[in-house]
Amino acid sequence: MGNQDNSSLRKHLDNLLQMDGAHLSFDAAITDFPAALRGAKPAGAPHSAWELLEHLRLAQEDILDFSRNPAYVERTFPDDYWPASPQPPGDEAWQQSVRQFQQDLAAMRALIADTALDLFAPFPWGDGQTLLREALVVADHNAYHLGQLVYLRKLLEA
Template sequence: MNQKEKEQILRNELEAVLEGGNAHDGWQHKLKNFPPDKINSGLPGLRTPVRTLLTPWTLLVHMRICVKDILDFIQMRDYSPLPFPEGYWPAEEKAPSPEEWNRELEGFALLMAEAVQLVRDLKTDLFSPLPHAPEYSVYRELLLIADHNAYHLGQLGLFEDL
């Protein structure tokens, strides 16, 4: 197997981990099939780092914000991080409608498609250091997206059977 074939296998596996579904539900299945009557469910005492109630809605918004932030970090040389933790979580408690959930999910899906496109684009150098952050690479940041999403998708399971 030559280097090009090895790189394609790696890209295929990276795409698969971003899409999910190998060891757990992929984000499309989990989020698109999430029970609409549970999107505002909360567990007593469970709060976000900014002290709002932890709900499926706050998790989805947080995931979208984080994917966007990581993509910005990859692509913007003048990247500036959001304030932590308040920049990464919804600031107010909200009980969105199923339509608002779907709009938020569409935004998340577009960002995930952008991440997958980076993997598919053979011009994307997955391993070179980022010019503005030489200790990081595109590969590392895309794995971070997959890992972070998997963590929060697992949390969503807590709300499905409430």
């Protein structure tokens, strides 16, 4: 398809990245999350809210880095994708993680909106990955873990 405008596809991807439609948005899931519950893990829950937030941020940051950095360096899983502690170091760390997630999401959306970038062209530094693929991975990964976060919040606030 080359460097065509693909405006309809770009708009659909943008909506998906913003979690418009069927999914709850990141902002709705995270707004006013009770500070006292951010490090809590009820019985059977694999992760705390802090772990999920940081994992969302770290994974999205990595995919964004891969999508725009010819000198990308692969990270180590799971160490580089999960925080060391289930507890956030403090409120400022929580707020900074939220802000960074939002900034990186905006940057990914900007890549998708840039009609100078070919959604279908494999990155020269990858193994066949395309901007389209990376945007879909971000959207899918975010939706999955936001679902976990919403469910965790319901359990904790019940």
